[in-house]
Amino acid sequence: MREGPDIARIASLVGDPARANMLNALMGGTALTASELALEAGVSLPTASSHLGKLMEGGLLTVASQGRHRYYGLAGPQVAGMIEAITGVAEAVGPKRVRPGPRDGAMRVARVCYDHLAGEQAVTMLDRLVAKNVLVRDEQEIRLGPSAASHFAAIGIDVYTKPRRPVCRACLDWSVRRSHLAGTLGAAILDKILAEKWARREKDSRAVIFSPPGRQAFERVFLT
Amino acid sequence: MREGPDIARIASLVGDPARANMLNALMGGTALTASELALEAGVSLPTASSHLGKLMEGGLLTVASQGRHRYYGLAGPQVAGMIEAITGVAEAVGPKRVRPGPRDGAMRVARVCYDHLAGEQAVTMLDRLVAKNVLVRDEQEIRLGPSAASHFAAIGIDVYTKPRRPVCRACLDWSVRRSHLAGTLGAAILDKILAEKWARREKDSRAVIFSPPGRQAFERVFLT
DNA sequence: AGGATGCTTCGATGAGGAACGAACCATGCG
DNA sequence: CGCATGGTTCGTTCCTCATCGAAGCATCCT
Helix, strand or coil: CCCCCCHHHHHHHHHCHHHHHHHHHHCCCCCEEHHHHHHHHCCCHHHHHHHHHHHHHCCCEEEEEECCEEEEEECCHHHHHHHHHHHHHHHHHCCCCCCCCHHHHHHHHCEEECCEEECHHHHHHHHHHHHCCCEEEECCEEEECCCHHHHHHHHCCCCCCCCCCCCCEEEECCCCCCEEEEHHHHHHHHHHHHHCCCEEECCCCCEEEECHHHHHHHHHHHCC | CCCCCCHHHHHHHHHCHHHHHHHHHHCCCCCEEHHHHHHHHCCCHHHHHHHHHHHHHCCCEEEEEECCEEEEEECCHHHHHHHHHHHHHHHHHCCCCCCCCHHHHHHHHCEEECCEEECHHHHHHHHHHHHCCCEEEECCEEEECCCHHHHHHHHCCCCCCCCCCCCCEEEECCCCCCEEEEHHHHHHHHHHHHHCCCEEECCCCCEEEECHHHHHHHHHHHCC
Protein backbone atom coordinates (compact mmCIF):
# COMPACT_ATOMS: atom_id res chain seq x y z
CA MET A 1 0.00 0.00 0.00
CA ARG A 2 2.92 2.27 -0.64
CA GLU A 3 2.86 5.62 -2.34
CA GLY A 4 4.66 6.82 -5.42
CA PRO A 5 3.95 7.87 -8.96
CA ASP A 6 0.60 6.50 -10.01
CA ILE A 7 1.79 3.84 -12.38
CA ALA A 8 -1.52 1.99 -12.33
CA ARG A 9 -3.31 5.05 -13.62
CA ILE A 10 -1.00 5.35 -16.62
CA ALA A 11 -0.94 1.64 -17.33
CA SER A 12 -4.71 1.31 -17.16
CA LEU A 13 -4.98 4.05 -19.75
CA VAL A 14 -2.92 1.94 -22.11
CA GLY A 15 -4.69 -1.19 -20.90
CA ASP A 16 -7.91 -0.68 -22.79
CA PRO A 17 -7.81 -2.27 -26.27
CA ALA A 18 -9.40 0.71 -27.98
CA ARG A 19 -6.97 3.15 -26.41
CA ALA A 20 -4.02 0.85 -27.05
CA ASN A 21 -4.93 0.75 -30.72
CA MET A 22 -5.10 4.53 -30.84
CA LEU A 23 -1.71 4.91 -29.18
CA ASN A 24 -0.26 2.32 -31.50
CA ALA A 25 -1.58 4.22 -34.48
CA LEU A 26 -0.06 7.42 -33.14
CA MET A 27 3.31 5.69 -32.90
CA GLY A 28 3.35 6.26 -36.64
CA GLY A 29 4.25 9.82 -35.75
CA THR A 30 1.59 11.71 -37.65
CA ALA A 31 -1.13 13.33 -35.59
CA LEU A 32 -4.57 11.96 -36.38
CA THR A 33 -8.10 13.29 -36.09
CA ALA A 34 -10.67 11.88 -33.72
CA SER A 35 -12.58 10.14 -36.49
CA GLU A 36 -9.46 8.53 -37.92
CA LEU A 37 -8.61 7.24 -34.49
CA ALA A 38 -12.13 5.94 -34.01
CA LEU A 39 -11.78 3.99 -37.22
CA GLU A 40 -8.36 2.75 -36.20
CA ALA A 41 -9.63 1.55 -32.84
CA GLY A 42 -12.80 0.04 -34.26
CA VAL A 43 -15.18 1.98 -32.07
CA SER A 44 -17.85 4.60 -32.63
CA LEU A 45 -17.05 8.27 -32.61
CA PRO A 46 -18.56 9.04 -29.19
CA THR A 47 -16.63 6.19 -27.64
CA ALA A 48 -13.41 7.36 -29.24
CA SER A 49 -14.01 10.88 -28.03
CA SER A 50 -14.43 9.63 -24.51
CA HIS A 51 -11.20 7.68 -24.72
CA LEU A 52 -9.34 10.64 -26.14
CA GLY A 53 -10.58 12.75 -23.28
CA LYS A 54 -9.17 10.29 -20.80
CA LEU A 55 -5.84 10.05 -22.56
CA MET A 56 -5.66 13.84 -22.58
CA GLU A 57 -6.46 14.06 -18.91
CA GLY A 58 -3.80 11.45 -18.27
CA GLY A 59 -1.26 13.60 -20.07
CA LEU A 60 -0.41 11.04 -22.72
CA LEU A 61 -1.75 13.07 -25.62
CA THR A 62 -1.61 16.59 -26.97
CA VAL A 63 -4.14 18.12 -29.25
CA ALA A 64 -4.01 20.82 -31.88
CA SER A 65 -7.24 22.33 -33.13
CA GLN A 66 -7.17 23.27 -36.77
CA GLY A 67 -10.49 24.51 -37.98
CA ARG A 68 -13.08 21.93 -37.25
CA HIS A 69 -10.46 19.18 -37.03
CA ARG A 70 -8.71 18.21 -33.87
CA TYR A 71 -5.37 16.55 -34.37
CA TYR A 72 -4.27 14.27 -31.58
CA GLY A 73 -0.67 13.24 -31.12
CA LEU A 74 1.53 11.58 -28.50
CA ALA A 75 2.56 13.95 -25.73
CA GLY A 76 6.28 13.38 -26.24
CA PRO A 77 9.22 11.06 -26.76
CA GLN A 78 8.98 9.72 -23.24
CA VAL A 79 5.47 8.45 -23.86
CA ALA A 80 6.61 6.92 -27.14
CA GLY A 81 9.46 5.23 -25.30
CA MET A 82 7.06 3.75 -22.78
CA ILE A 83 4.87 2.34 -25.52
CA GLU A 84 7.88 0.74 -27.16
CA ALA A 85 8.90 -0.79 -23.83
CA ILE A 86 5.46 -2.30 -23.32
CA THR A 87 5.48 -3.49 -26.93
CA GLY A 88 8.79 -5.19 -26.28
CA VAL A 89 7.43 -7.15 -23.34
CA ALA A 90 4.28 -8.06 -25.23
CA GLU A 91 6.49 -9.28 -28.09
CA ALA A 92 8.62 -11.38 -25.78
CA VAL A 93 5.80 -12.77 -23.72
CA GLY A 94 3.14 -13.17 -26.33
CA PRO A 95 2.56 -16.18 -28.53
CA LYS A 96 5.90 -16.74 -30.21
CA ARG A 97 5.29 -16.75 -33.87
CA VAL A 98 7.51 -19.50 -35.19
CA ARG A 99 8.08 -17.71 -38.44
CA PRO A 100 8.15 -13.92 -38.59
CA GLY A 101 6.07 -12.66 -41.49
CA PRO A 102 7.37 -10.44 -44.29
CA ARG A 103 6.01 -7.29 -42.73
CA ASP A 104 7.89 -8.10 -39.55
CA GLY A 105 11.03 -8.31 -41.65
CA ALA A 106 10.41 -4.89 -43.14
CA MET A 107 9.66 -3.51 -39.69
CA ARG A 108 12.93 -4.87 -38.43
CA VAL A 109 14.87 -3.13 -41.18
CA ALA A 110 13.23 0.28 -41.05
CA ARG A 111 10.14 1.62 -39.34
CA VAL A 112 8.78 4.83 -37.95
CA CYS A 113 9.05 5.35 -34.21
CA TYR A 114 6.82 8.26 -33.25
CA ASP A 115 8.50 10.84 -35.48
CA HIS A 116 11.87 9.43 -36.44
CA LEU A 117 13.40 6.39 -38.12
CA ALA A 118 13.98 3.16 -36.19
CA GLY A 119 15.21 -0.32 -37.10
CA GLU A 120 18.52 -1.73 -38.26
CA GLN A 121 19.00 0.98 -40.82
CA ALA A 122 18.53 3.72 -38.22
CA VAL A 123 20.93 2.01 -35.84
CA THR A 124 23.74 1.78 -38.40
CA MET A 125 23.09 5.38 -39.39
CA LEU A 126 23.68 6.55 -35.84
CA ASP A 127 26.79 4.39 -35.65
CA ARG A 128 28.21 6.03 -38.74
CA LEU A 129 27.38 9.56 -37.63
CA VAL A 130 29.14 8.93 -34.36
CA ALA A 131 32.11 7.27 -36.06
CA LYS A 132 32.44 10.26 -38.37
CA ASN A 133 32.35 12.50 -35.33
CA VAL A 134 29.40 14.40 -36.73
CA LEU A 135 27.63 13.46 -33.54
CA VAL A 136 29.31 12.91 -30.19
CA ARG A 137 27.94 10.26 -27.95
CA ASP A 138 28.25 10.01 -24.21
CA GLU A 139 26.05 7.19 -22.95
CA GLN A 140 22.45 8.16 -23.53
CA GLU A 141 23.40 11.71 -24.27
CA ILE A 142 24.06 12.68 -27.87
CA ARG A 143 25.44 16.06 -28.83
CA LEU A 144 26.29 17.75 -32.09
CA GLY A 145 29.92 17.46 -33.14
CA PRO A 146 31.96 20.37 -34.50
CA SER A 147 31.23 19.47 -38.12
CA ALA A 148 27.54 18.83 -37.53
CA ALA A 149 26.22 22.21 -38.66
CA SER A 150 28.00 22.22 -42.02
CA HIS A 151 27.40 18.51 -42.55
CA PHE A 152 23.66 18.77 -42.16
CA ALA A 153 23.43 22.15 -43.87
CA ALA A 154 24.85 20.48 -46.98
CA ILE A 155 21.92 18.09 -46.90
CA GLY A 156 19.46 20.85 -46.29
CA ILE A 157 18.80 20.29 -42.62
CA ASP A 158 19.17 23.16 -40.20
CA VAL A 159 20.24 21.89 -36.81
CA TYR A 160 19.88 25.28 -35.20
CA THR A 161 16.13 25.73 -35.32
CA LYS A 162 15.68 25.96 -31.58
CA PRO A 163 12.80 23.94 -30.22
CA ARG A 164 11.84 23.01 -26.71
CA ARG A 165 12.71 19.42 -27.48
CA PRO A 166 16.32 18.28 -27.47
CA VAL A 167 17.97 18.18 -30.88
CA CYS A 168 19.48 14.77 -30.33
CA ARG A 169 18.30 11.92 -28.18
CA ALA A 170 19.01 8.21 -27.95
CA CYS A 171 15.98 5.95 -28.33
CA LEU A 172 16.25 2.25 -27.58
CA ASP A 173 15.34 -0.01 -30.47
CA TRP A 174 13.31 -2.98 -29.26
CA SER A 175 14.11 -5.17 -32.25
CA VAL A 176 17.87 -4.60 -32.31
CA ARG A 177 18.31 -3.67 -28.65
CA ARG A 178 20.56 -0.79 -29.49
CA SER A 179 19.96 2.94 -29.84
CA HIS A 180 18.89 4.98 -32.78
CA LEU A 181 18.63 8.73 -33.19
CA ALA A 182 15.55 10.53 -31.89
CA GLY A 183 14.94 14.20 -31.12
CA THR A 184 14.32 16.96 -33.63
CA LEU A 185 17.30 15.92 -35.70
CA GLY A 186 16.00 12.39 -35.96
CA ALA A 187 12.64 13.78 -36.98
CA ALA A 188 14.21 16.08 -39.57
CA ILE A 189 16.13 13.20 -41.11
CA LEU A 190 12.98 11.13 -41.43
CA ASP A 191 11.27 14.11 -43.05
CA LYS A 192 14.13 14.38 -45.49
CA ILE A 193 13.96 10.70 -46.39
CA LEU A 194 10.26 10.91 -47.12
CA ALA A 195 10.47 14.29 -48.84
CA GLU A 196 13.15 13.03 -51.22
CA LYS A 197 10.97 9.96 -51.82
CA TRP A 198 13.85 7.66 -50.96
CA ALA A 199 11.31 5.57 -49.12
CA ARG A 200 7.58 5.32 -48.63
CA ARG A 201 5.46 4.48 -45.66
CA GLU A 202 3.74 1.11 -45.76
CA LYS A 203 0.01 1.72 -45.56
CA ASP A 204 -1.49 0.91 -42.16
CA SER A 205 1.87 -0.01 -40.73
CA ARG A 206 4.90 1.64 -39.24
CA ALA A 207 7.15 -0.06 -41.77
CA VAL A 208 9.26 2.12 -44.06
CA ILE A 209 10.16 0.69 -47.45
CA PHE A 210 13.19 2.04 -49.29
CA SER A 211 13.29 1.95 -53.08
CA PRO A 212 16.58 0.60 -54.51
CA PRO A 213 17.79 4.01 -55.76
CA GLY A 214 16.44 5.60 -52.59
CA ARG A 215 18.46 3.25 -50.47
CA GLN A 216 21.59 4.10 -52.48
CA ALA A 217 20.98 7.80 -52.02
CA PHE A 218 20.39 7.31 -48.31
CA GLU A 219 23.61 5.33 -47.94
CA ARG A 220 25.57 7.88 -49.92
CA VAL A 221 24.37 10.73 -47.75
CA PHE A 222 24.32 9.11 -44.32
CA LEU A 223 26.47 6.01 -44.38
CA THR A 224 29.63 7.15 -46.14
CA MET B 1 -8.14 -2.41 -35.58
CA ARG B 2 -4.66 -3.48 -36.53
CA GLU B 3 -2.82 -6.50 -35.30
CA GLY B 4 0.41 -6.78 -33.41
CA PRO B 5 1.74 -7.68 -30.01
CA ASP B 6 -1.05 -7.45 -27.48
CA ILE B 7 0.09 -4.37 -25.69
CA ALA B 8 -3.30 -3.77 -24.10
CA ARG B 9 -3.17 -7.14 -22.40
CA ILE B 10 0.16 -6.39 -20.78
CA ALA B 11 -0.73 -2.83 -19.88
CA SER B 12 -4.03 -3.81 -18.33
CA LEU B 13 -2.19 -6.26 -16.11
CA VAL B 14 -0.15 -3.38 -14.75
CA GLY B 15 -3.21 -1.15 -14.81
CA ASP B 16 -4.89 -2.56 -11.74
CA PRO B 17 -3.81 -0.76 -8.54
CA ALA B 18 -3.37 -3.95 -6.55
CA ARG B 19 -1.22 -5.54 -9.22
CA ALA B 20 0.74 -2.33 -9.75
CA ASN B 21 1.58 -2.25 -6.06
CA MET B 22 2.77 -5.82 -6.20
CA LEU B 23 4.99 -5.18 -9.21
CA ASN B 24 6.33 -2.07 -7.57
CA ALA B 25 7.21 -4.04 -4.47
CA LEU B 26 8.97 -6.63 -6.60
CA MET B 27 11.05 -3.87 -8.18
CA GLY B 28 12.94 -4.05 -4.90
CA GLY B 29 14.50 -7.18 -6.37
CA THR B 30 13.77 -9.68 -3.64
CA ALA B 31 11.15 -12.30 -4.40
CA LEU B 32 8.18 -12.15 -2.07
CA THR B 33 5.57 -14.61 -0.87
CA ALA B 34 1.90 -14.38 -1.74
CA SER B 35 0.94 -13.16 1.71
CA GLU B 36 3.62 -10.48 1.74
CA LEU B 37 2.38 -9.26 -1.61
CA ALA B 38 -1.20 -9.29 -0.37
CA LEU B 39 -0.17 -7.07 2.50
CA GLU B 40 1.81 -4.83 0.18
CA ALA B 41 -1.13 -4.43 -2.17
CA GLY B 42 -3.63 -3.96 0.60
CA VAL B 43 -5.94 -6.79 -0.45
CA SER B 44 -7.02 -10.08 1.02
CA LEU B 45 -5.12 -13.26 0.36
CA PRO B 46 -7.59 -14.78 -2.08
CA THR B 47 -7.66 -11.58 -4.10
CA ALA B 48 -3.89 -11.45 -4.17
CA SER B 49 -3.70 -15.05 -5.27
CA SER B 50 -6.03 -14.31 -8.14
CA HIS B 51 -3.92 -11.36 -9.22
CA LEU B 52 -0.74 -13.37 -9.01
CA GLY B 53 -2.31 -16.02 -11.20
CA LYS B 54 -3.08 -13.43 -13.83
CA LEU B 55 0.38 -11.95 -13.71
CA MET B 56 1.84 -15.42 -14.07
CA GLU B 57 -0.38 -16.21 -17.01
CA GLY B 58 0.65 -12.91 -18.54
CA GLY B 59 4.28 -13.92 -18.24
CA LEU B 60 5.30 -11.02 -16.04
CA LEU B 61 6.17 -13.13 -13.01
CA THR B 62 8.07 -16.26 -12.14
CA VAL B 63 7.51 -18.37 -9.09
CA ALA B 64 9.69 -20.64 -7.01
CA SER B 65 8.09 -23.04 -4.57
CA GLN B 66 10.05 -23.57 -1.40
CA GLY B 67 8.30 -25.76 1.08
CA ARG B 68 4.91 -24.31 1.72
CA HIS B 69 6.01 -20.88 0.58
CA ARG B 70 5.79 -19.63 -2.95
CA TYR B 71 8.20 -16.88 -3.84
CA TYR B 72 7.11 -14.60 -6.66
CA GLY B 73 9.55 -12.42 -8.60
CA LEU B 74 9.66 -10.38 -11.77
CA ALA B 75 10.09 -12.47 -14.90
CA GLY B 76 13.20 -10.64 -16.05
CA PRO B 77 15.08 -7.41 -16.70
CA GLN B 78 12.86 -6.53 -19.64
CA VAL B 79 9.80 -6.48 -17.43
CA ALA B 80 11.67 -4.39 -14.89
CA GLY B 81 12.65 -1.99 -17.65
CA MET B 82 9.04 -1.64 -18.72
CA ILE B 83 7.94 -0.82 -15.19
CA GLU B 84 10.63 1.83 -14.93
CA ALA B 85 9.49 3.33 -18.22
CA ILE B 86 5.90 3.55 -17.03
CA THR B 87 7.09 4.97 -13.73
CA GLY B 88 8.99 7.63 -15.63
CA VAL B 89 5.89 8.75 -17.49
CA ALA B 90 3.80 8.69 -14.34
CA GLU B 91 6.48 10.80 -12.65
CA ALA B 92 6.52 13.31 -15.48
CA VAL B 93 2.79 13.50 -15.97
CA GLY B 94 1.59 13.17 -12.42
CA PRO B 95 0.98 15.97 -9.97
CA LYS B 96 4.26 17.87 -9.95
CA ARG B 97 5.40 18.00 -6.41
CA VAL B 98 6.85 21.44 -6.01
CA ARG B 99 9.46 20.22 -3.59
CA PRO B 100 10.89 16.73 -3.83
CA GLY B 101 10.89 15.06 -0.42
CA PRO B 102 13.97 13.70 1.32
CA ARG B 103 13.23 10.15 0.30
CA ASP B 104 13.07 11.27 -3.33
CA GLY B 105 16.53 12.72 -2.88
CA ALA B 106 17.86 9.45 -1.56
CA MET B 107 16.16 7.59 -4.39
CA ARG B 108 17.82 9.87 -6.88
CA VAL B 109 21.26 9.15 -5.46
CA ALA B 110 20.99 5.39 -5.09
CA ARG B 111 18.16 2.92 -5.30
CA VAL B 112 17.50 -0.69 -6.16
CA CYS B 113 16.23 -1.44 -9.65
CA TYR B 114 14.97 -5.02 -9.71
CA ASP B 115 18.25 -6.63 -8.68
CA HIS B 116 20.96 -4.07 -9.27
CA LEU B 117 21.92 -0.56 -8.23
CA ALA B 118 20.42 2.49 -9.96
CA GLY B 119 20.65 6.25 -9.46
CA GLU B 120 23.43 8.81 -9.79
CA GLN B 121 25.90 6.67 -7.96
CA ALA B 122 25.30 3.71 -10.28
CA VAL B 123 25.60 5.91 -13.33
CA THR B 124 28.99 7.31 -12.31
CA MET B 125 30.14 3.83 -11.43
CA LEU B 126 29.43 2.61 -14.94
CA ASP B 127 31.16 5.68 -16.34
CA ARG B 128 34.29 4.92 -14.38
CA LEU B 129 34.33 1.23 -15.25
CA VAL B 130 34.09 2.12 -18.91
CA ALA B 131 36.74 4.85 -18.60
CA LYS B 132 39.09 2.38 -16.94
CA ASN B 133 38.40 -0.04 -19.77
CA VAL B 134 37.26 -2.69 -17.35
CA LEU B 135 34.03 -2.71 -19.30
CA VAL B 136 33.73 -1.93 -22.99
CA ARG B 137 30.68 -0.13 -24.13
CA ASP B 138 29.19 -0.14 -27.60
CA GLU B 139 25.85 1.61 -27.52
CA GLN B 140 23.46 -0.46 -25.44
CA GLU B 141 25.80 -3.38 -25.49
CA ILE B 142 28.27 -3.72 -22.66
CA ARG B 143 31.02 -6.32 -22.70
CA LEU B 144 33.76 -7.31 -20.33
CA GLY B 145 37.12 -5.71 -21.03
CA PRO B 146 40.43 -7.60 -20.94
CA SER B 147 41.13 -6.67 -17.34
CA ALA B 148 37.62 -7.39 -16.14
CA ALA B 149 38.20 -10.89 -14.79
CA SER B 150 41.19 -9.96 -12.62
CA HIS B 151 39.67 -6.67 -11.58
CA PHE B 152 36.48 -8.22 -10.26
CA ALA B 153 38.23 -11.30 -8.88
CA ALA B 154 40.21 -8.96 -6.63
CA ILE B 155 36.94 -7.75 -5.20
CA GLY B 156 35.58 -11.24 -4.84
CA ILE B 157 33.21 -11.29 -7.77
CA ASP B 158 33.42 -14.06 -10.31
CA VAL B 159 32.33 -12.79 -13.70
CA TYR B 160 32.48 -16.22 -15.28
CA THR B 161 29.61 -17.93 -13.52
CA LYS B 162 27.64 -18.62 -16.64
CA PRO B 163 23.96 -17.88 -16.34
CA ARG B 164 21.24 -17.68 -18.93
CA ARG B 165 21.07 -13.95 -18.37
CA PRO B 166 23.66 -11.65 -19.93
CA VAL B 167 26.51 -10.68 -17.63
CA CYS B 168 26.33 -7.02 -18.56
CA ARG B 169 23.40 -4.98 -19.70
CA ALA B 170 22.61 -1.27 -19.95
CA CYS B 171 19.51 -0.15 -18.09
CA LEU B 172 18.15 3.34 -18.59
CA ASP B 173 17.91 5.41 -15.43
CA TRP B 174 14.68 7.40 -15.37
CA SER B 175 15.92 9.98 -12.89
CA VAL B 176 19.24 10.71 -14.57
CA ARG B 177 18.29 9.67 -18.11
CA ARG B 178 21.52 7.80 -18.61
CA SER B 179 22.46 4.15 -18.28
CA HIS B 180 23.57 2.15 -15.34
CA LEU B 181 24.82 -1.43 -15.15
CA ALA B 182 22.32 -4.27 -15.08
CA GLY B 183 22.75 -7.98 -15.77
CA THR B 184 24.31 -10.54 -13.45
CA LEU B 185 27.35 -8.36 -12.89
CA GLY B 186 25.17 -5.46 -11.79
CA ALA B 187 23.34 -7.82 -9.47
CA ALA B 188 26.60 -9.20 -8.05
CA ILE B 189 27.87 -5.70 -7.32
CA LEU B 190 24.71 -4.81 -5.46
CA ASP B 191 25.05 -8.02 -3.47
CA LYS B 192 28.62 -7.09 -2.62
CA ILE B 193 27.59 -3.62 -1.45
CA LEU B 194 24.94 -5.01 0.86
CA ALA B 195 27.06 -7.94 2.04
CA GLU B 196 29.90 -5.60 3.01
CA LYS B 197 27.31 -3.44 4.76
CA TRP B 198 28.51 -0.37 2.89
CA ALA B 199 24.87 0.53 2.55
CA ARG B 200 21.49 -0.55 3.85
CA ARG B 201 18.11 -0.77 2.22
CA GLU B 202 15.58 1.78 3.36
CA LYS B 203 12.62 -0.07 4.81
CA ASP B 204 9.57 -0.15 2.53
CA SER B 205 11.40 1.73 -0.17
CA ARG B 206 13.79 1.10 -3.00
CA ALA B 207 16.18 3.70 -1.66
CA VAL B 208 19.72 2.59 -0.74
CA ILE B 209 21.48 4.55 1.97
CA PHE B 210 25.26 4.51 2.13
CA SER B 211 27.03 4.99 5.45
CA PRO B 212 29.91 7.51 5.33
CA PRO B 213 32.65 4.86 5.64
CA GLY B 214 30.67 2.60 3.31
CA ARG B 215 30.57 5.30 0.69
CA GLN B 216 34.33 5.76 0.99
CA ALA B 217 34.91 2.05 0.58
CA PHE B 218 32.59 1.94 -2.42
CA GLU B 219 34.38 4.85 -4.04
CA ARG B 220 37.76 3.34 -3.37
CA VAL B 221 36.79 0.06 -4.97
CA PHE B 222 34.65 1.20 -7.87
CA LEU B 223 35.39 4.85 -8.57
CA THR B 224 39.15 5.05 -8.53
C1' DA C 1 -28.68 32.37 -43.81
C1' DG C 2 -28.91 27.33 -44.29
C1' DG C 3 -26.84 23.06 -44.61
C1' DA C 4 -23.07 19.83 -44.02
C1' DT C 5 -19.21 17.99 -41.50
C1' DG C 6 -16.32 17.08 -37.28
C1' DC C 7 -16.52 16.43 -32.63
C1' DT C 8 -18.25 16.41 -27.81
C1' DT C 9 -21.76 15.70 -24.12
C1' DC C 10 -25.59 13.21 -22.07
C1' DG C 11 -28.08 9.17 -20.64
C1' DA C 12 -29.06 4.34 -20.56
C1' DT C 13 -27.43 -0.28 -21.06
C1' DG C 14 -24.55 -4.03 -20.28
C1' DA C 15 -20.47 -6.83 -19.40
C1' DG C 16 -16.15 -7.67 -17.40
C1' DG C 17 -13.66 -8.13 -13.41
C1' DA C 18 -12.16 -6.91 -8.56
C1' DA C 19 -13.38 -8.02 -4.09
C1' DC C 20 -14.12 -11.19 -0.16
C1' DG C 21 -15.95 -15.35 2.77
C1' DA C 22 -16.01 -20.09 2.95
C1' DA C 23 -14.39 -24.25 1.76
C1' DC C 24 -10.62 -26.89 -0.04
C1' DC C 25 -5.40 -28.77 -0.87
C1' DA C 26 -0.54 -28.80 0.65
C1' DT C 27 3.25 -28.63 3.69
C1' DG C 28 5.50 -28.48 8.14
C1' DC C 29 5.48 -29.28 13.24
C1' DG C 30 4.67 -31.52 17.60
C1' DC D 1 -1.55 -38.59 13.41
C1' DG D 2 -3.88 -34.17 14.53
C1' DC D 3 -3.28 -29.23 14.16
C1' DA D 4 -1.59 -24.95 12.49
C1' DT D 5 0.01 -22.21 8.59
C1' DG D 6 0.46 -20.79 3.68
C1' DG D 7 -2.08 -20.84 -0.77
C1' DT D 8 -5.52 -21.75 -4.07
C1' DT D 9 -10.35 -22.49 -5.76
C1' DC D 10 -15.24 -21.48 -5.82
C1' DG D 11 -19.35 -18.72 -5.80
C1' DT D 12 -21.49 -14.42 -5.02
C1' DT D 13 -21.85 -9.55 -4.85
C1' DC D 14 -20.99 -5.29 -6.48
C1' DC D 15 -19.18 -1.49 -9.03
C1' DT D 16 -16.64 0.48 -12.53
C1' DC D 17 -16.29 1.56 -17.17
C1' DA D 18 -16.75 0.69 -22.18
C1' DT D 19 -20.21 1.18 -25.52
C1' DC D 20 -23.56 3.40 -28.47
C1' DG D 21 -27.81 6.44 -29.96
C1' DA D 22 -29.49 10.87 -29.77
C1' DA D 23 -28.94 15.46 -29.10
C1' DG D 24 -25.99 19.56 -28.75
C1' DC D 25 -21.85 22.85 -30.27
C1' DA D 26 -18.60 24.46 -33.33
C1' DT D 27 -16.68 25.35 -37.79
C1' DC D 28 -16.56 25.52 -42.69
C1' DC D 29 -18.86 25.90 -47.41
C1' DT D 30 -22.04 28.03 -50.70
